[in-house]
Amino acid sequence: MKQILLVWVALAAGLLSCSREPETPCVYSPDKPVNFTYEALHDSFPSVRNKKELVHLFTRHLAVADIFFHRKNYPNDSAFVNHYYRWFSHPSMDTLLMETKKVFGDGTELKNEFQAAFSNLKHFYPDFKPPHVVTVLTGLESDLFVSDSLIIVGLDYYLGKKAKYRPDMHQYMLQRYEKNYIVPSCLLLLGIDTRYNQTHLEDRTVLADMIAYGKAYYFAKQMLPCAPDSIFIGYTGREIAGAEANQDVIWKKLIEEEALFSTNQQIKQRYLNERPKTYEIGNDCPGRIATWVGWKIVKAYMKENPSVSLLQLMETGDAQKIFKGSRYRPENR
Numbered sequence: 001m002k003q004i005l006l007v008w009v010a011l012a013a014g015l016l017s018c019s020r021e022p023e024t025p026c027v028y029s030p031d032k033p034v035n036f037t038y039e040a041l042h043d044s045f046p047s048v049r050n051k052k053e054l055v056h057l058f059t060r061h062l063a064v065a066d067i068f069f070h071r072k073n074y075p076n077d078s079a080f081v082n083h084y085y086r087w088f089s090h091p092s093m094d095t096l097l098m099e100t101k102k103v104f105g106d107g108t109e110l111k112n113e114f115q116a117a118f119s120n121l122k123h124f125y126p127d128f129k130p131p132h133v134v135t136v137l138t139g140l141e142s143d144l145f146v147s148d149s150l151i152i153v154g155l156d157y158y159l160g161k162k163a164k165y166r167p168d169m170h171q172y173m174l175q176r177y178e179k180n181y182i183v184p185s186c187l188l189l190l191g192i193d194t195r196y197n198q199t200h201l202e203d204r205t206v207l208a209d210m211i212a213y214g215k216a217y218y219f220a221k222q223m224l225p226c227a228p229d230s231i232f233i234g235y236t237g238r239e240i241a242g243a244e245a246n247q248d249v250i251w252k253k254l255i256e257e258e259a260l261f262s263t264n265q266q267i268k269q270r271y272l273n274e275r276p277k278t279y280e281i282g283n284d285c286p287g288r289i290a291t292w293v294g295w296k297i298v299k300a301y302m303k304e305n306p307s308v309s310l311l312q313l314m315e316t317g318d319a320q321k322i323f324k325g326s327r328y329r330p331e332n333r
Contacts, residue, residue, distance in 0.1 A: 027116045027119050028123040030119070032123075034119045034121075035130070036130035038107070038111045038114065039134045041057075041061065041137075042104075042136050042137040043100075043101070043137070045057060045088050046093040046094065046096070051082070051085050054088070055077075055081055058071070064134060064152060067145050068136060068142045068152050069084060088139075090139070092139070095164055097137060100155050103155075103158075103163075104155055110153075110182065111133075113182075114183055114186075117224055120222065120223045120224070125311070131149050132150050133151045134150070134151070134152045134153070137155060137156050138156060140156055140165060140166075142157075143157040144182070144185060146190060158178060158179045159179075160178045160179065175236065180227075180231060183224065184227055184232050187219070187223045188232060190219075191218075191219035191314075192212065192216040196314050197215050197216055197314055198314065198315050198316065199319070200319070205260065206262050206263075206268055206271060208319040209272050209294070210272070210290050210291060210294030211294050211298065211323065212294070212319070214295040214296070215313060217298070218295065218302070219310065222310055233288075235292070239286040242285065242286075243286065243289065243292055246282070247330035247331055249281065250289055250293060251293070251329075254271065254290065254293065257280075259290070271289060272288060272291060273287070274287060298313070301322045301325050301328075304325060304327055
């Protein structure tokens with residue numbers, strides 16, 4: 001309700017002033033699309049008619065076999081092929097395939113979202129070379145693999161609430177397995193990688209982790225500026241609103257426990273790791289709350305230092321420099 005109210009206040013202010021600020025474009029250089037290869041294999045594996053076809057398919061896509069289907073975990077290739085032939089021949093795969101086609105169609109929407117993200121990456125990083133993107137169906141074995149040269153997406157992980165088969169995980173994590181989370185998740189994995197995100201490895205404090213995650217969220221948001229913040233942080237709209245409304249309470253708790261400069265693993269587990277809630281703050285406070293605060297700090301830093309570019313931010317490994325330069329203070333709501 002608070003978010004809706006803020007939207008209407010903003011609209012009213014715009015009408016009263018008879019002026020409107022320019023919107024952030026979803027693609028910074030739409031006239032310079034980036035070429036990349038997008039290979040839809042999600043109906044190939046369930047459609048094999050015999051083991052020979054499966055062997056041929058795996059041979060043509062060794063990276064998929066090794067990374068996503070874990071070929072090296074099997075005693076030999078025969079055991080590997082036998083297992084997956086039985087797997088893909090199971091009737092449930094037909095259901096997964098039908099639901100995948102229903103949710104993703106011909107893949108154009110997903111491909112276009114990757115196109116926008118890669119175009120923006122190229123805008124900020126002229127030397128960026130888009131990775132090869134492959135979509136597959138695994139029978140809920142693997143979700144996502146991201147490297148600088150290859151992205152593999154297990155589409156059946158992202159079929160959403162109406163799917164007959166869903167990944168076996170807690171609901172607070174499962175809510176992030178919707179189709180609109182795929183590309184943002186890929187960008188977050190790129191944004192936390194040291195190829196983009198410089199950190200001081202000797203700094204093992206909670207603050208260092210908060211800033212590293214905050215930079216990754218900020219990076220990913222720049223590549224998909226039209227996606228809502230909730231998609232990147234993985235909170236519901238209600239959780240975002242609750243965190244915003246209780247910034248001062250969250251900050252006070254972090255200060256009281258001297259968490260920022262702690263290297264204690266229990267403190268990290270409490271405020272940085274996956275949890276349904278941060279119960280130490282309150283039952284309505286979502287987990288990983290310190291990473292959200294880290295994102296707020298990074299946003300404040302970039303606002304306080306408008307001459308700093310995205311590349312300069314990502315190359316700044318000194319977490320305390322960003323923290324001090326942000327002059328972060330929780331907003332009273």
